Amino acid sequence: MKQIASVNDFVVKFANVNGSGSASANELFAKSILRMGVPVSPRNIFPSNIQGLPTWYEVRVTEKGHLGRRGGVDFMVAMNPQTWNADVKEIEPGGYLFYDNSKSLPSSKFREDITVIGMPLTEISNTTYAEARERQLMKNIIYLGALSFLLGIEAEAIEKLFGEQYKGKERLLDSNKKALHLGRDYAEQHLPAIGLKVERRDAVGDRIFVEGNSAAALGCVYGGATVCAWYPITPSSSVAEGFTKWCQKFRVDADTGKHKFAIVQAEDELASIGMVVGAGWNGARAFTATSGPGISLMQEFIGLAYFAEIPVTIIDVQRGGPSTGMPTRTQQSDVLSCAYASHGDTKHVLLFPEDPKECFEMSATALDLADRLQTPIFVLTDLDIGMNQRLCKPFEWDDKRQHDRGKVMTEAELEAGKEFGRYLDVDGDGIPFRTYPGTHATKGAYFTRGTSKDRYAKYSEAGPDYVENMQRLLRKFETAKDLVPQPITANASKKTKLGVIFYGSTSPAMAEAMELLEADHVHIDTLRVRAFPFSSAVEDFIEAHEQVFVVEQNRDAQLRGLLVNELNIDPAKLIPVLHYDGTPITARFIVKEISQTASTLNVTPLRKTVRGDSAE
Amino acid sequence: MTYIAKPKLHHPTLVVNNVGYTRRDYEGTVSTLCAGCGHDSISAAIIQACWELDIEPHRVAKLSGIGCSSKTPTYFLGNSHGFNTVHGRMPSVLTGANLANSELIYLGVSGDGDSASIGLGQFAHVMRRGVNMTYIVENNGVYGLTKGQFSATADQGSKSKRGVVNSDSPIDLASLALQLGATFVGRSFSGDKQQLVPLIKAAIAHQGAAFIDVISPCVAFNNHAGSTKSYDHVREHNEAVNRLDFMPKREEITVQYPEGEVTTVQQHDGSYLLLRKLDKNYDASNRIAAMNYIQERQAAGEVVTGLLYLDEEPEDLHAHLNTASGAFNQLNTAELCPGAGALEKLNASLR
Numbered sequence: 001m002k003q004i005a006s007v008n009d010f011v012v013k014f015a016n017v018n019g020s021g022s023a024s025a026n027e028l029f030a031k032s033i034l035r036m037g038v039p040v041s042p043r044n045i046f047p048s049n050i051q052g053l054p055t056w057y058e059v060r061v062t063e064k065g066h067l068g069r070r071g072g073v074d075f076m077v078a079m080n081p082q083t084w085n086a087d088v089k090e091i092e093p094g095g096y097l098f099y100d101n102s103k104s105l106p107s108s109k110f111r112e113d114i115t116v117i118g119m120p121l122t123e124i125s126n127t128t129y130a131e132a133r134e135r136q137l138m139k140n141i142i143y144l145g146a147l148s149f150l151l152g153i154e155a156e157a158i159e160k161l162f163g164e165q166y167k168g169k170e171r172l173l174d175s176n177k178k179a180l181h182l183g184r185d186y187a188e189q190h191l192p193a194i195g196l197k198v199e200r201r202d203a204v205g206d207r208i209f210v211e212g213n214s215a216a217a218l219g220c221v222y223g224g225a226t227v228c229a230w231y232p233i234t235p236s237s238s239v240a241e242g243f244t245k246w247c248q249k250f251r252v253d254a255d256t257g258k259h260k261f262a263i264v265q266a267e268d269e270l271a272s273i274g275m276v277v278g279a280g281w282n283g284a285r286a287f288t289a290t291s292g293p294g295i296s297l298m299q300e301f302i303g304l305a306y307f308a309e310i311p312v313t314i315i316d317v318q319r320g321g322p323s324t325g326m327p328t329r330t331q332q333s334d335v336l337s338c339a340y341a342s343h344g345d346t347k348h349v350l351l352f353p354e355d356p357k358e359c360f361e362m363s364a365t366a367l368d369l370a371d372r373l374q375t376p377i378f379v380l381t382d383l384d385i386g387m388n389q390r391l392c393k394p395f396e397w398d399d400k401r402q403h404d405r406g407k408v409m410t411e412a413e414l415e416a417g418k419e420f421g422r423y424l425d426v427d428g429d430g431i432p433f434r435t436y437p438g439t440h441a442t443k444g445a446y447f448t449r450g451t452s453k454d455r456y457a458k459y460s461e462a463g464p465d466y467v468e469n470m471q472r473l474l475r476k477f478e479t480a481k482d483l484v485p486q487p488i489t490a491n492a493s494k495k496t497k498l499g500v501i502f503y504g505s506t507s508p509a510m511a512e513a514m515e516l517l518e519a520d521h522v523h524i525d526t527l528r529v530r531a532f533p534f535s536s537a538v539e540d541f542i543e544a545h546e547q548v549f550v551v552e553q554n555r556d557a558q559l560r561g562l563l564v565n566e567l568n569i570d571p572a573k574l575i576p577v578l579h580y581d582g583t584p585i586t587a588r589f590i591v592k593e594i595s596q597t598a599s600t601l602n603v604t605p606l607r608k609t610v611r612g613d614s615a616e
Numbered sequence: 617m618t619y620i621a622k623p624k625l626h627h628p629t630l631v632v633n634n635v636g637y638t639r640r641d642y643e644g645t646v647s648t649l650c651a652g653c654g655h656d657s658i659s660a661a662i663i664q665a666c667w668e669l670d671i672e673p674h675r676v677a678k679l680s681g682i683g684c685s686s687k688t689p690t691y692f693l694g695n696s697h698g699f700n701t702v703h704g705r706m707p708s709v710l711t712g713a714n715l716a717n718s719e720l721i722y723l724g725v726s727g728d729g730d731s732a733s734i735g736l737g738q739f740a741h742v743m744r745r746g747v748n749m750t751y752i753v754e755n756n757g758v759y760g761l762t763k764g765q766f767s768a769t770a771d772q773g774s775k776s777k778r779g780v781v782n783s784d785s786p787i788d789l790a791s792l793a794l795q796l797g798a799t800f801v802g803r804s805f806s807g808d809k810q811q812l813v814p815l816i817k818a819a820i821a822h823q824g825a826a827f828i829d830v831i832s833p834c835v836a837f838n839n840h841a842g843s844t845k846s847y848d849h850v851r852e853h854n855e856a857v858n859r860l861d862f863m864p865k866r867e868e869i870t871v872q873y874p875e876g877e878v879t880t881v882q883q884h885d886g887s888y889l890l891l892r893k894l895d896k897n898y899d900a901s902n903r904i905a906a907m908n909y910i911q912e913r914q915a916a917g918e919v920v921t922g923l924l925y926l927d928e929e930p931e932d933l934h935a936h937l938n939t940a941s942g943a944f945n946q947l948n949t950a951e952l953c954p955g956a957g958a959l960e961k962l963n964a965s966l967r
């Protein structure tokens with residue numbers, strides 16, 4: 001049997017039982033590799049409805065920095081008897097199976113084409129520790145120790161992490177160190193050498209390792225959000241929880257102890273969006289975080305905010321739909337239900353962050369845009385970036401940056417006699433002035449309603465008033481095109497008639513796929529859409545290519561539909577590449593799909609990949 | 617803010633109050649409701665109460681849902697910001713508005729369909745949270761705006777204009793508000809201005825969740841024999857437990873009442889409520905007793921009105937959340953954004 005051999009480029013998967021305390025050991029594993037200067041990309045996999053509460057943690061070790069999911073498993077840490085069969089099956093031929101052999105298993109439970117590494121974890125732990133919970137927790141650290149030895153991870157890197165985690169808790173620090181070395185020593189004395197290795201590099205740089213939801217929450221703090229109303233739903237809850245945590249850190253008045261924020265866990269999503277609408281109307285910067293089912297419930301209010309022109313920020317951490325769908329799996333399937341949310345003619349601004357860095361930036365930007373455009377702004381992230389720690393560029397903030405409060409008429413301006421019409425387009429950009437409630441004793445008050453009205457906010461069912469208002473809303477949407485984050489393009493090494501459009505969490509898989517395709521002499525220019533409405537750069541890109549792939553993580557090619565509909569593109573020009581089984585899209589998938597189609601298109605010379613014919 | 621005090625004239629609507637406004641300054645546009653609709657009397661009572669309370673109109677935010685009742689905020693306080701939200705969801709919008717600025721006065725106006733049918737959930741939760749507001753339901757037992765279907769407050773056995781008998785149990789919003797923790801609960805009748813105006817004043821002065829259920833007959837769809845929300849029926853079955861006089865802080869209490877008949881309650885803003893008992897056994901400071909009494913009289917077909925319950929020490933949502941007072945919209949970037957330095961430190965902790 002040929003063992004898989006690789007340095008700094010392999011996939012380790014941990015199969016655990018929920019609640020066994022494995023999460024922290026697994027995270028230590030990933031972080032220790034980062035500390036050795038080698039990028040990793042971990043993913044939590046946690047089905048919501050399978051008995052025995054299994055969870056998985058999949059770590060891609062990738063010196064080249066390919067942070068997308070790779071697919072396949074080289075080394076399986078099988079700690080959950082209930083998922084054993086499937087876990088063993090998933091290992092690549094030549095791969096490794098690490099398991100607890102305290103109890104012996106029949107040979108039928110194993111495979112011939114993999115290396116099996118048994119270690120009596122329970123036995124070691126039970127003979128060393130007396131108390132049940134400690135036995136459980138230390139078992140995790142013992143396997144971490146064994147793995148670190150097998151893979152060549154430096155003990156010092158892990159010990160340093162222990163030191164940071166248990167600062168001032170010497171007893172915990174010592175017992176963790178002890179367990180780590182129990183594992184390492186056992187591995188050294190009893191376990192076979194393996195072909196997978198981690199070697200120190202300098203490939204991480206100043207990047208940070210953080211979850212997108214926490215980053216989005218931080219973006220809301222930096223962006224000046226003061227009101228957050230939410231209703232718990234996976235995978236978005238940690239946005240509101242993160243906001244609570246950051247506000248405790250940054251927004252409690254040092255002198256008075258009073259909060260410069262208000263967070264309400266509402267009774268449902270109707271109430272959470274209602275509160276955000278009320279707060280936005282009253283001049284606070286407000287947001288809610290939710291996922292698909294919440295978006296469905298919020299529809300009526302989103303239409304009100306669109307038509308009455310109220311700033312609202314909605315962070316939608318997408319999961320698998322429709323209905324309850326796959327609540328703990330990732331997808332990009334709320335694009336259309338957000339773009340055209342609510343009845344009647346509506347369209348909304350969408351932002352598509354690619355990673356936690358952009359979750360931070362775009363959440364702050366969304367709050368600015370909501371005030372500037374006086375309309376709902378959606379940040380469309382997803383479970384893959386929201387609930388996993390992802391390596392990304394450090395957060396940045398320019399202290400010169402001021403929150404953009406948009407067009408707000410002040411008491412002084414009203415007093416000076418400046419004309420105020422709530423829905424009056426004074427300068428052609430479609431955006432009217434508003435006043436905060438309570439501004440002036442006799443001027444600037446108006447009645448906000450979801451019914452049609454004239455420029456001065458008076459109820460009106462007159463056709464011309466209605467049409468004028470709807471046209472102004474379209475002008476406003478035009479204005480938005482230049483204000484939203486612009487797309488990012490990258491040219492292939494050779495001039496090409498092929499293009500590919502993608503967005504959001506697809507980014508790292510796409511970058512890797514492009515390297516592979518280039519190596520295979522398939523040349524494709526890329527454009528990453530970062531917002532809707534689409535700016536002219538998107539139109540130009542499609543115009544400049546004969547065929548354009550649109551890569552997305554949903555069944556119905558939702559972004560492609562939006563491109564066809566909004567830019568009047570000939571559908572034949574846009575080829576859908578769709579990955580929607582709930583797992584994050586992979587470079588392997590993109591390469592396969594695109595090469596197949598590209599060869600039939602016959603627009604670029606194609607060579608079949610020959611084994612060993614790698615450009616690297 | 618500036619305004620010019622208007623000259624004092626003798627026409628009653630032109631007399632100025634202590635903040636320099638005439639009663640007309642508290643009016644809105646001309647009502648488009650049916651002549652005789654109870655809702656218009658409630659608007660008039662709100663105008664009277666705000667004028668008498670010396671509230672500056674622009675310091676009030678008035679919010680409503682959808683329905684004839686919810687339309688009425690256009691007909692009063694024309695210089696206040698108003699928000700006609702969506703059907704049944706005014707409570708959440710009011711909650712959000714209140715979170716954003718603790719310094720305005722929040723007035724929620726709704727209908728029985730809006731609050732007891734489609735919006736029962738939000739009604740319940742806004743009371744639970746103790747949002748500092750005055751919440752008035754203009755209760756006519758029907759959906760006026762959609763032409764007379766029964767609402768969830770229609771009494772069992774009451775008859776629609778077309779002769780259909782309602783078989784569903786009614787929801788009593790006052791009882792619900794009591795159960796859910798509202799700290800001020802009253803009930804009145806649109807036809808009894810003497811009772812309604814002081815109740816509204818006391819509710820506005822109350823610094824917590826104040827709810828008033830106002831029976832407000834719909835002359836178009838629910839004012840016939842067989843209806844329990846008609847003018848005649850309510851007049852016949854109205855059982856007031858007390859009479860309320862509202863005393864703003866400045867005024868001395870000069871009137872002498874025979875002992876035992878009147879309780880004086882001081883509110884947090886310094887105002888006084890003089891509560892004259894009509895039913896000597898009724899205790900408006902006892903939540904459980906109030907609930908029992910209302911249920912008991914309701915079973916006997918009577919409508920209990922007056923100040924049903926008052927918590928003298930209310931706590932509101934802001935107190936629960938420990939929020940800084942004032943308007944969040946006045947906080948600037950420097951006050952809200954931790955800045956680049958803090959971010960650098962944070963980045964370092966994420967490596």
Ligand SMILES: Cc1ncc(C[n+]2csc(CCOP(=O)(O)OP(=O)(O)O)c2C)c(N)n1
Nearest residue numbers: 683684685703727728729730758759760761
């Ligand atoms: C979501 C939704 N469903 C239905 C309606 C139609 N609708 C408008 S007002 C109303 C009932 C209002 O009844 P109530 O609150 O008692 O007010 P009233 O007109 O009796 O004062 C209904 C059902 C609506 N506006 N929105």
Ligand code: SF4
Nearest residue numbers: 650653684760834835
């Ligand atoms: S329909 Fe009824 S509730 Fe509506 S305005 Fe007429 S009387 Fe009032």
Ligand SMILES: [Mg+2]
Nearest residue numbers: 727728729758
């Ligand atoms: Mg009604």
